[in-house]
Amino acid sequence: MSLPHFAVSNPGSHVILLGNEAIARGILEAGVIIGAGYPGTPSSEILSTLAEMYPYFSHLKIEWSINEKVAFEVAYGGSMSNVRSIAVMKHVGLNVASDAFMTAAYAGARGGMVVVSADDPNCYSSQNEQDNRYYGLHALVPVFEPATPQEAKDLIKYAFDFSERFQTLVIFRTTTRLNHGRGDVVLGEIKNINREYGFDWDRSRWVCLPSHSRILRLRLLERLKEISDFADNFPFNSLQISKKKVNGKKIGFISAGVPYSHLIDALNHFGIKDDVSILKLGMVYPLPKNLLKKLFSSVDKILVIEELEPFIENIVKQIAYEEGLSKEIEIHGKDMFPQNGEFLPELYLENLADIMDLEYSRIPVPNDIIIIPPRLPILCSGCSHRASFYAIKQVEKKLKTKFVNSSDIGCYTLAVYKPLEGLDTEVCMGGSIGLANGISKIQSNENPVLAILGDSTFFHSGIPALINAVYNQNNILVVILDNRSTSMTGFQDNPETGIKITKEVGTKVNIEDLVKGCGVSSENLWVEDSNNLKNMIDKLEEAVKAKGVRVFISRHTCSLVESNEFKSKEIVPPIVKVDSEKCIGCLICVNKFGCPSIIFDQKEKKAKIEQDTCRGCKVCIDVCIHDAIYEEE
């Protein structure tokens, strides 16, 4: 096996890295030992890239933790032990970790400690587009943000030196286009940290009880002041001052991250990159006051370009006010750029043209635009979640009732779309059971309350809510869609498979035992194969009718994982076909079940199964009420 290109040791090599690979490379170069995280788009490839490095760098101690709070704590334990440590999560993950994070900020870092927060403007793969720079402001922790894969690698490497120098935690904030964009990167040297590792028995620092925390808070404030003073010399902040005018105006820009790179493209488009002043930030909190003052004194107008909240803009305005310049200098930001979504390049061109009286117009759109209906993401062919939701719907129909299907985060959230329309809530990880607890207190018995979530989500944060239901006797049915994989984020293993991120064998955790341990009785626990539809319908009906807290584990390996297993074992999956004699074109398989491998032949008015995409799950055989779908022997 040859060394992957992101793991080669020779500094100076020029390679292409995905943003997340560049971050992983920077972590490796920094001499980090402990890495922990929970998968979440757009952050997932960071730890999995470290896992790919592990065979060649066995000093790495990395893990998928059970959730982001635990991941943060794992990494922080490393920092307490003088080890460089990284916690990796998507933006909403930091909400989960925030309990630990907010207080850890007081005690600060011993070994360098960085938290990667991968934000997702435009909600490409997220339930919200929260702006985690505010966690820096909230916890008084500096926030770094890279603009390109090269800078991501260099900046995160530097973040560990910085963290140790100031004894501070660092938030390393990225956005999707950085995480999931490639760029050319020059590799650096992999540091060899030579120091004593071990826990530090300093109770005054690590025991955050009131008498200690009051003192720790004073230290935190001092630390922030020191960092704030250093911000003017922060090596990834830079200020370009231009004495030139563009159409009679002296303009200054402030930006960071991906928006900075698109700003440069737009300035190049107009050929005025050297004619304007630019403050480029690598640390977006705290801001460099002297650099800002220099910028204030060199321009008439400032445009702050940042996606999501007016985070930098508000602080810049505050500093301008403190400098007594709030009347003299025009500061623009959210009056020109929206507070939602990601900014497309043409928006920069339009706004730059607007503020500097330049010529730009979008290419005219043709007169008769063709309408292309949306192509939404869907559950895959043979997905066991489809079978589970179809069964739930059948039971609902049979009992002539409507369930409240409180659901959760994972591939199965896609069952919200037609034809399944199988879920009614999705708020946050593990939220399905918590919400069901509350809904069940109000909802009448005619509308059974179900909490539907995946295996990894159950491990992540479903367990406390299940114990809550047992303890408080909230009458709910928890359906665990157990496909033995954290599929949506890239098929990561979890405690159920017992395989660790390094592919080494760990210890399996059995969901049935866990559920019983939470206080659910054996009579109220079902474990069935998701793809055995008839049985699923019978057993689900039983479970719906039973009383108390019930758990139904619907188990079948993720069809993508299973089909890869088949391939590697050279197993030929079942071949499923439609008997066109028997098919009456009722469309149930197409319009109610909706597997993408079943198509409807409009000419013949018959269903057909596409053999090159069908994974042979055989569920549609039971879906067809006319016995027209069969397995070919």
Added chain:
Amino acid sequence: MDLKSFNILMVGIGGQGVIRAIQILTWAALLDNYKVRTAETHGMAQRGGSVSSFLRFGYEVEGPLIPSGNSQIIIALEASEAARYFRYANSNTIFLINNKIIVPPTVQLLNMEYPDLNSIGSFLKQISTNVFFIKGHEEALKAGDLRSLNVYMIGVLVGSSQLPIKQKTLENSIRRFIPRKAQEINKIAFNNGIEKGKLIKGDIK
């Protein structure tokens, strides 16, 4: 290299191999000494959804996204996706479109109208005269595996002489990213693609 910027948009459906194609092209661009940026669709949108990947190279390239109307090349692994992303094209843009339409299941389900190849072609021809439909599906199957569609389409681009990257470099890059057992099939697909590309070269205006 004194090329300011060259922009390629590749679109298709999650699972068709858009990301792999971009990986091949980015390494080749790197080997030919360009500064490179991409933006790709990963995660949720990959589950059979519409995917688009942006590839930019040249000395003046900073950001990963292509401004509308600024894509020199648009490669579509599924035909209707070419029309979905029309706003990235200008009157010189070269469209290389696999002539297969895959109707999204929800459209089928809701009995909505979905455009056909003719309407897609006549729409795109309002924008650019360089709209080429290519029998990518058939050719990939002919090469031995539908999954070689992405490499076949790269071959067409190379054959059309519109890509400022050397053929040899691309061959290196393909070898790097295609698993060993699929190498032979992809080599055939690539070479057949080049032959096809040579045929359309004269028609590019």
